[in-house]
Amino acid sequence: MRPVRRPDVQRRRSKGSAVDWLRVGGHWSVWRLAVLLLVLLFSFPFLVMLTSAFKNAADIFHAPPQLLPRSWTLHNFREAFRQIPFWRYLGNTLLICGLNVLGTLLSCPLVAYALSKIRWRGQMPMLMIVLGTMMLPPQVTLIPIYLLWNHAGATDSYLPLIVPAFLGTPFLIFMLRQFLMSVPDELIEAARIDGSSELRTYWSIVLPLARPALATAAVFQFVWTWTDFLNPLIYLNDTSKYTLSIGFYNFFSENGVEWGPLMAACVLFTLPALIVFLLGQRYFVEGIATSGLK
Amino acid sequence: MVKRQHAVRRRQSLRGLAFASPYLVGFAIFIAWPVAASAWYSLTDFNLFQPPHFVGLGNYRHMLHDKVFWKSLTNTVYLTVVGVPLGLALSLIGALILNHPVRGQPLYRALVYLPTIVPVVVSGYLWRWLMNPQYGYIDELLRLLHLPQPLWLDDPAWGKPAVLLVTLWTVGGMTVIFLAALRNVPKELYEAAAMDGAGPIARFWHVTWPMISPVTLFQVIVSTIAYLQVFTQPYLLAQTRLNTSSAGPENSMLSYSMYLFQNAFVYLKMGYASAMAWVLFLVTMAVTVSILLNAKRWVHDGSR
Amino acid sequence: MKARHHLRTIVTSAVAISLGLTTAACGSSGGNSSSGRARVTFSYLWTGNEAKALEGIIAEFNKSQDKITVVGVSSPDFQKQLASMSAAKGTFDISDNFGNGVGSWASKGILTPLDSYIQADHVDTGDFVPAAMNQMKYKGHTYSLPIAVHDFxxxxxxxxxxxxxxxxxxxxxxxxxxxxxxxxxxxxxxxxxxxxxxxxxxxxxxxxxxxxxxxxxxxxxxxxxxxxxxxxxxxxxxxxxxxxxxxxxxxxxxxxxxxxxxxxxxxxxxxxxxxxxxxxxxxxxxxxxxxxxxxxxxxxIPYPAAKPNLAGTTQLTASTLFIPTNAAHKAEAFEFMKYLTGAAGMAAFTKALGNLPARTSLLDSNTYASIPQFSMWLQNLKNPNVHALASQPxxxxxxxxxxxxxxxxxxxxxxxxxxxxxxxxxxxxxxxx
The missing domain is CATH 3.40.190.10 (Periplasmic binding protein-like II)
Incomplete structure (x- = not known):
């Protein structure tokens, strides 16, 4: 068993890491520059989105382009709130996201446990099935699944958007399985010898150990559901049930896009997920770190 | 004794089944049935509305002569071959940079992850705008640097690089996983290597790279699958108006999944689309297996 | 230990919530509203301001009679339209598309033939612009009615x-x-x-x-x-x-x-x-x-100097209304279609959207007088050189x-x-x- 290591920033700094060759003359400036450049590269489109949300129509399309608005306006945000029932859609989206996260937390580690810590003959075939599913082009299953839900009379309800999470997501099962592999067998064996049932062992020994990895899976699932577009689009008909991601359609029309309000809505859409990521990050990055994803 | 072993084994199997049951149910409903349905459709002429009409291997034979099919396949192979290594390198370098303790690190990481949160529908339009030769920021930057300014989406030669640019933008998910892997490399190994007089580059190649190789393998497989199925980014970049399915000049941005989608939902050739999906599935499987077989040569297995 | 407790509470309460939701979701589906009016769902591809104009006309229709309530849904995605029509139970009763798609869909049996309704209600299809009406037909049957046309x-x-x-x-x-x-x-x-x-x-x-x-x-x-x-x-x-x-x-x-x-x-x-x-x-x-x-x-549009008989040539495209085969309330949907494509409904609709009416009797109407230079497009619909792409499979x-x-x-x-x-x-x- 390898002891769980917590990253030690102080020690790392004094002893040096694998990549400190970028450190020129003992200063950190090159590093900071690299970080800033990287962050700028990735967040630039978002920066454009953010500043455009505060621009008036004339400033948005200006040649040559200018990043900052000549005059700041909140008009686009007002317009975005006027065109889509933001709070209602936010509530719908949060409900679906919450239940998806719950479903994932209930099902994925359970399956991952069967694929890592229970010795049974079905383990390998089952793992192959999980991996094989990941390779399946989603277009294959789209229509048959739609017909299935329609047959069950569940279109225009949240069931098609929620139930699948309670039955496990291959990517996350695979990820959690890789984590559970590194949980020492001795702990589980000890519990079994003590006469603890399998479910109890799983619930009281394995799950608490897996908490960081569960947080990772939760954040991933949250963000996927948050940004999911196709499924809400296909399954929801009643506009009062819409999620935020399909609310964006209000800003598109056959002949173009209402840029300002769209950008404002997009900023409003991204912020909650960003907050979830920032909150989850503490568990998140440490999470997989201690898990030994192999 | 033997009998007891049998009983134990059976109990283990039942336990395994019980724990795996959520996914077994999910697989049966959401995967096995649709896959079986599409396998049957792939042997038929099916327009989604009328009963399928059996045509044997006709759909598969049609692929051989379908020029657009081959075009979409070569486009997808190009994107995969260029995109996977680039994405891997970019996310690893990003993780190495972000792994360094700098003030504000959590925020920086969040900002690199941010592109994956932006809804794809919006990011497609956003990038079309950024790449606009007249009031787009990218060509403006190139102009300032005195570099040639491509037409991007209007030039057959630049369509695929444009798609790559947009897919690479969302490499933040991979970066986060690499970050986690870097955190997991035991520091004693670095210390030992440093004591042996290894320089930073040697330390990277002899400590970091082998230690993170299992994660790298995971990333290679997942991103290869993602590129072989790439759809949303080229679909939205090529789309000039809502509901028009365009594929860029000379079909330069037509990915395999886009052509599959067109056949299924624009031309309503469900049978042909299903056959295409099966070919893609088999290709993906073959590629993944060959990656796994090759992996033994470069993936360091820490547990043994 | 504490964390585990916490997790358990969350799980239990969330299961309860999801069960509640499930029953709620199942309970809310249903066709007819309590007032005895048939509920017709009109899923349309228009968005934004055009959708708003359309909602106004829907409200007018709902007020004009007491048998049918039309509910409009702005749903600008083709894929969704198709997915819904492929299922046994449709999610809408009436929708719109472009004229040259009629043949393809009709040949696949997705569209309800309107001939019997047209006959029973004595709808005069002769008033529709001929080039548009042509697109509505496939193999001798009428599958769609034009709500608006466009020319160039x-x-x-x-x-x-x-x-x-x-x-x-x-x-x-x-x-x-x-x-x-x-x-x-x-x-x-x-x-x-x-x-x-x-x-x-x-x-x-x-x-x-x-x-x-x-x-x-x-x-x-x-x-x-x-x-x-x-x-x-x-x-x-x-x-x-x-x-x-x-x-x-x-x-x-x-x-x-x-x-x-x-x-x-x-x-x-x-x-x-x-x-x-x-x-x-x-x-x-x-x-x-x-x-x-x-x-x-x-x-x-200019003509080749050698062919003056081609003067005034234009292409016509049509926006059409159709009833999918899997619609639940076909007769009621046709009632609404009749209203929208009738002279008054069509005039209101096309005026609001700035489209051309699909009825020849409306071409000289002064409804459109306030739109500058509109008459050029309107009048040219009478030209014999109006062509439209076929609506074939x-x-x-x-x-x-x-x-x-x-x-x-x-x-x-x-x-x-x-x-x-x-x-x-x-x-x-x-x-x-």
């Missing part, structure tokens, strides 16, 4: 015309060629700064020019693709000679790439970057609100193949002959009707 005319920038010393819009193709040359400006380095003739939508511009040169896209029987008709090739060749070859495919592409969003304040025609366009009747509604200072006028794929071929001519990679020949070769694989 030549819009020009009066300021630029004056600056170039042109006193009147072109009447012949030869005039058009001369005017394109006069109205195109190139700077010292060969970059185009103004183009004589633009193309807001390559497919429509080219097919319309094809008709204007005397061509046909669907053969003499109106049901066979004929991309390589000599007049079609002549039309594409006209565009290539006068624009692509003359100024260079790369230069044109660069200039085109810099065009602003269509119908926005940066639209190239609105900003004077493009002096002429061939476009539809929605422009007179859009221009005064988006760029009121634009000095513009409209003329018929092959039409969808044909349009997309034609669009690809036009693009290859525009980017200089193919000659018009080769491009149209390749479409003709591909067309042999199309499903037959």
């Amino acid at each position: 005319e030549l819009l020009y920038n009066k300021t630029e015309f004056a600056a170039a010393g042109i006193s009147a819009p072109p009447t012949t193709m030869e005039d058009l060629a001369t005017d394109i040359a006069k109205l195109t400006k190139v700077d010292a380095s060969g970059n185009i700064t103004q183009l004589g003739l633009g193309n807001p939508d390559t497919g429509t511009t080219m097919t319309t020019l094809g008709y204007a040169f005397g061509g046909t896209w669907d053969g003499p029987d109106g049901a066979t693709p004929s991309p390589d008709n000599p007049a079609n090739i002549a039309a594409v060749e006209f565009y290539r000679q006068n624009i692509i070859d003359k100024y260079g495919a790369a230069k044109v592409a660069k200039f085109t790439a810099g065009w602003g969003q269509y119908m926005s304040a940066q639209d190239p025609f609105y900003t004077g970057k493009v002096a002429m366009i061939i476009d539809g009747e929605w422009q007179p509604v859009s221009i005064p609100t988006t760029n009121p200072s634009l000095q513009w006028a409209v003329a018929n 092959y039409s969808q794929q044909y349009s997309s193949d034609l669009a690809t071929a036009f693009k290859s001519v525009l980017d200089g990679s193919k000659t018009p002959q080769d491009a149209m020949a390749s479409v003709a070769a591909g067309a042999k694989q199309y499903p037959s009707s």
